[in-house]
Amino acid sequence: MENRTEISDLGEFGLIDHLTKNFEIRNASTILGIGDDAAVIDHFGKQTVVSTDMLVEGVHFDLMYTPLRHLGYKSVIVNLSDIYAMNATPTQITMNIAFSNRFSVEALDEFYEGVFAACEKYNVDLIGGDTTSSNKGFIISVTAIGEITPGKAVKRSGAQPGDLLCVSGFLGGAFLGLTILEREKKIYLESPGVQPDLEEQQYIVGRMLKPEARKDIIEFFEQQNIVPTSMMDVSDGLSSETLHICKQSMVGCKIYEDKIPIHDDAKQFAYKLELDPTACALSGGEDYELLFTIPQSEHDKIVLNEEISVIGYLTDIEEGVHIITKGGSTHKLTAQGWNAFAQ
Numbered sequence: 001m002e003n004r005t006e007i008s009d010l011g012e013f014g015l016i017d018h019l020t021k022n023f024e025i026r027n028a029s030t031i032l033g034i035g036d037d038a039a040v041i042d043h044f045g046k047q048t049v050v051s052t053d054m055l056v057e058g059v060h061f062d063l064m065y066t067p068l069r070h071l072g073y074k075s076v077i078v079n080l081s082d083i084y085a086m087n088a089t090p091t092q093i094t095m096n097i098a099f100s101n102r103f104s105v106e107a108l109d110e111f112y113e114g115v116f117a118a119c120e121k122y123n124v125d126l127i128g129g130d131t132t133s134s135n136k137g138f139i140i141s142v143t144a145i146g147e148i149t150p151g152k153a154v155k156r157s158g159a160q161p162g163d164l165l166c167v168s169g170f171l172g173g174a175f176l177g178l179t180i181l182e183r184e185k186k187i188y189l190e191s192p193g194v195q196p197d198l199e200e201q202q203y204i205v206g207r208m209l210k211p212e213a214r215k216d217i218i219e220f221f222e223q224q225n226i227v228p229t230s231m232m233d234v235s236d237g238l239s240s241e242t243l244h245i246c247k248q249s250m251v252g253c254k255i256y257e258d259k260i261p262i263h264d265d266a267k268q269f270a271y272k273l274e275l276d277p278t279a280c281a282l283s284g285g286e287d288y289e290l291l292f293t294i295p296q297s298e299h300d301k302i303v304l305n306e307e308i309s310v311i312g313y314l315t316d317i318e319e320g321v322h323i324i325t326k327g328g329s330t331h332k333l334t335a336q337g338w339n340a341f342a343q
């Protein structure tokens with residue numbers, strides 16, 4: 001049997017100290033971190049960007065197939081992704097957790113291993129948090145803080161007719177990863193003796209359990225002196241995010257189905273399940289890619305980056321939001337994906 005240390009053996013303060021003692025500060029802007037009543041941040045004349053997210057067991061994650069280390073990593077990543085989506089650089093996070101006595105010190109250590117790995121990779125400081133109990137289930141709330149040069153923040157509302165619609169990486173993989181994990185969970189619950197068969201689908205399972213935030217894209221913008229006219233991260237699916245940008249920018253849009261980037265492994269697995277890969281990209285969530293718009297004059301710079309796909313362009317609002325299929329027909333885009341019956 002594995003070691004199990006009860007939280008009560010350490011006490012609340014002992015636990016916080018145990019979880020956070022090896023954490024070192026990386027940013028000059030972190031003046032005071034963990035250990036006092038509040039942290040102190042100096043952003044040296046830059047502007048501060050703040051975003052917060054909550055993850056609830058049974059709603060946002062399932063511990064049956066989510067290793068705690070991955071959960072710690074992902075809970076940081078989803079917040080950093082929001083900061084990058086503002087064209088900002090994340091610098092600090094706070095971590096609030098609530099858990100029942102089902103959790104041991106070792107379990108929380110594993111969770112924090114993931115938190116620290118993400119902090120290290122993305123160069124952010126953990127500067128505080130709160131630790132409390134819950135009657136049932138694990139609850140995580142992370143706040144991410146970032147900095148940005150005044151005037152560089154990119155909102156959802158700045159897209160103009162004629163701009164190009166672009167997206168980073170590949171879409172739809174996380175949804176397919178979730179689909180296989182949920183399938184295997186169901187089989188396991190019906191016959192616990194059966195070993196889960198993930199069919200060596202490392203790519204899609206990884207997209208679900210261990211997403212990354214697109215720091216590289218923000219760095220590319222900086223190097224190339226590109227400021228997108230609008231941007232957001234893809235957490236709910238391409239359809240829903242495109243509709244947000246169009247609504248908030250008061251523009252219309254045309255997306256070309258054949259330009260939507262879908263990884264080959266994701267495509268193959270979708271076909272196997274008789275799912276439409278395009279539908280997975282449009283409606284599946286949790287890809288944490290960046291969706292953004294740029295003026296056409298930036299086209300030649302954008303194509304230098306193989307991680308970026310131009311998938312369509314913006315129009316006047318009267319033209320609506322449509323997808324042009326591989327077959328050449330035009331369909332209205334809905335938050336659920338696209339309605340094959342409406343024109």
Ligand code: ADP
Pocket residue numbers: 016019020033034035036037038095096097126127128129130131
């Ligand atoms: P208070 O009683 O003032 O809320 P706490 O005892 O909760 O203070 O926290 C003590 C210090 O430890 C603070 O700096 C707080 O931000 C930090 N902290 C508490 N819980 C966590 C956690 N889960 N992860 C990281 N830091 C934490």
Ligand code: MG
Pocket residue numbers: 129130131
């Ligand atoms: Mg507290």
